Amino acid sequence: MLNQKQFILAAVNILSIWAAQSEAAHFHIKDLAKTVLHMDTLSDWTISTVLVSFGYVMSFLLTAGAFEYTNPKVKDEKRMAIIKLELQYGIGSLVWISIYATTWLFLVDAHTPYYAYFATHDYTFTWLLINVAWYLFWMDTFFYWSHRLLHMTKPINLWFLVHRHHHQFVDPTAFGQDAVHPLEALLQGPVPHFLTFVFMPMHPLTASVLGFFTSIYAIAAHDGRRFDLNDHVKHHHYKNVNFGLYWGLWDYICGTRWSKQGHPDRIKFEWNYDGLAGDKIQKAE
Ligand SMILES: [Zn+2]
Numbered sequence: 034m035l036n037q038k039q040f041i042l043a044a045v046n047i048l049s050i051w052a053a054q055s056e057a058a059h060f061h062i063k064d065l066a067k068t069v070l071h072m073d074t075l076s077d078w079t080i081s082t083v084l085v086s087f088g089y090v091m092s093f094l095l096t097a098g099a100f101e102y103t104n105p106k107v108k109d110e111k112r113m114a115i116i117k118l119e120l121q122y123g124i125g126s127l128v129w130i131s132i133y134a135t136t137w138l139f140l141v142d143a144h145t146p147y148y149a150y151f152a153t154h155d156y157t158f159t160w161l162l163i164n165v166a167w168y169l170f171w172m173d174t175f176f177y178w179s180h181r182l183l184h185m186t187k188p189i190n191l192w193f194l195v196h197r198h199h200h201q202f203v204d205p206t207a208f209g210q211d212a213v214h215p216l217e218a219l220l221q222g223p224v225p226h227f228l229t230f231v232f233m234p235m236h237p238l239t240a241s242v243l244g245f246f247t248s249i250y251a252i253a254a255h256d257g258r259r260f261d262l263n264d265h266v267k268h269h270h271y272k273n274v275n276f277g278l279y280w281g282l283w284d285y286i287c288g289t290r291w292s293k294q295g296h297p298d299r300i301k302f303e304w305n306y307d308g309l310a311g312d313k314i315q316k317a318e
Pocket residue numbers: 199209210255265269
């Protein structure tokens with residue numbers, strides 16, 4: 034049986050998915066196999082952008098809020114200040130993501146090679162499995178290598194220009210997921226998400242569900258209780274480890290995966306509910 038907090042977490046997650054799908058007001062069932070959002074005019078685009086922004090922000094606030102509510106760490110002044118800063122960055126990023134998403138659907142989507150493929154071909158269970166496997170592999174691969182790029186300091190100092198904003202949160206909260214520079218928000222979210230359509234027939238609803246799954250997974254990865262497979266918070270502590278999105282595939286291949294042997298005692302990570310775990314962390318260089 035679910036305890037009270039687990040029940041609240043589950044309920045709020047369901048609500049957040051509903052909120053994120055608030056653009057359903059604009060959703061045409063008959064066009065499901067073609068596109069999730071059907072946009073013909075600039076006014077369609079404007080309405081969609083407002084609704085999608087609202088949906089994304091609500092989904093982010095409710096999901097991250099549920100994680101933070103159930104996180105036993107004390108909500109002292111320091112933690113509330115971190116959350117406030119994360120929210121400032123996060124809400125701004127989500128608006129940019131929404132604009133990119135609806136602009137892609139409005140201007141580019143219909144010109145991709147496999148657009149409306151499943152309007153004329155059956156969407157079988159095999160296709161669903163291929164779509165899921167391809168999406169997860171592609172997103173993780175793109176995220177890993179673009180993330181490595183964002184840590185680059187020469188010849189262009191992308192670290193300073195873009196990525197340091199996210200790394201100011203050495204001990205992030207769930208709200209830290211979207212606390213990034215707008216360029217990073219696009220590069221690691223909607224850019225690879227919509228490119229999945231370009232290389233292979235992809236059902237738009239499958240992509241949409243996987244997109245929301247990814248954002249909820251990434252919110253969980255910043256919570257600090259290690260809900261994700263690649264221990265993303267270690268990336269915030271050490272900077273040069275655990276670059277991957279869902280799991281440690283590329284980190285294992287490229288030798289960037291965190292290990293106790295590789296990082297002896299630089300960090301004493303304890304669950305100290307009387308204060309921020311970050312107080313006990315020797316900050317990464
Ligand atoms: Zn992060």
